[in-house]
Amino acid sequence: EPEVTQTPSHQVTQMGQEVILRCVPISNHLYFYWYRQILGQKVEFLVSFYNNEISEKSEIFDDQFSVERPDGSNFTLKIRSTKLEDSAMYFCASSEARGEKLFFGSGTQLSVL
Amino acid sequence: AQSVTQLDSHVSVSEGTPVLLRCNYSSSYSPSLFWYVQHPNKGLQLLLKYTSAATLVKGINGFEAEFKKSETSFHLTKPSAHMSDAAEYFCVVSDDQAGTALIFGKGTTLSVSS
Numbered sequence: 001e002p003e004v005t006q007t008p009s010h011q012v013t014q015m016g017q018e019v020i021l022r023c024v025p026i027s028n029h030l031y032f033y034w035y036r037q038i039l040g041q042k043v044e045f046l047v048s049f050y051n052n053e054i055s056e057k058s059e060i061f062d063d064q065f066s067v068e069r070p071d072g073s074n075f076t077l078k079i080r081s082t083k084l085e086d087s088a089m090y091f092c093a094s095s096e097a098r099g100e101k102l103f104f105g106s107g108t109q110l111s112v113l
Numbered sequence: 114a115q116s117v118t119q120l121d122s123h124v125s126v127s128e129g130t131p132v133l134l135r136c137n138y139s140s141s142y143s144p145s146l147f148w149y150v151q152h153p154n155k156g157l158q159l160l161l162k163y164t165s166a167a168t169l170v171k172g173i174n175g176f177e178a179e180f181k182k183s184e185t186s187f188h189l190t191k192p193s194a195h196m197s198d199a200a201e202y203f204c205v206v207s208d209d210q211a212g213t214a215l216i217f218g219k220g221t222t223l224s225v226s227s
Contacts, residue, residue: 004156035215041219042217042218042219042220043203043220045214045215045216048214058214091157093157099145099207101159101162102157102159102215103156103159104149104157105156106155106156107156
């Protein structure tokens with residue numbers, strides 16, 4: 001079965017630094033998503049992306065966050081100035097069409113020190 | 114707004130015995146409901162999906178779930194647990210009718226003993 005790939009699996013950064021989390025969605029998928037899970041809490045929706053623009057975003061997705069599809073294969077999440085509370089597991093997902101099954105990556109564990 | 118509550122944070126069963134993972138939801142319209150499973154160091158995998166067709170939904174690995182509107186429940190069951198079923202299970206409701214923004218429950222850890 002095709003997979004969504006996320007790199008790195010674990011990212012450690014200092015508070016205030018910028019981080020970029022990378023994802024390679026499944027090649028024929030058109031919708032891309034980021035979710036996060038803070039330790040001990042629910043998986044939370046951050047943002048969905050289609051046709052090179054954000055289609056939906058949650059309250060969590062403030063001005064510190066941005067997403068980009070810089071080329072035909074990568075989908076990135078950037079956090080401009082990380083805070084301690086940004087420490088979480090970040091999941092990328094993609095789907096073939098709106099409302100279709102989401103395929104998730106195995107996540108990037110972000111630790112902000 | 115949609116929400117989902119998983120009633121048990123941890124369920125322990127013996128291999129070969131039935132599995133029941135409970136989930137209640139709230140939704141202002143006919144929801145799409147999902148169960149996802151997460152094995153250690155793996156991504157979230159879709160087990161099954163309900164989208165207003167048959168109320169009993171069959172998924173992968175012998176799991177099934179029944180949508181009960183009167184009880185606002187979508188419990189996950191399996192007749193006979195296997196050691197490989199040990200994982201974290203998430204009940205999920207879509208936040209809109211297109212199902213693009215998913216709302217996750219807190220998860221239930223299933224342990225299976227031999």
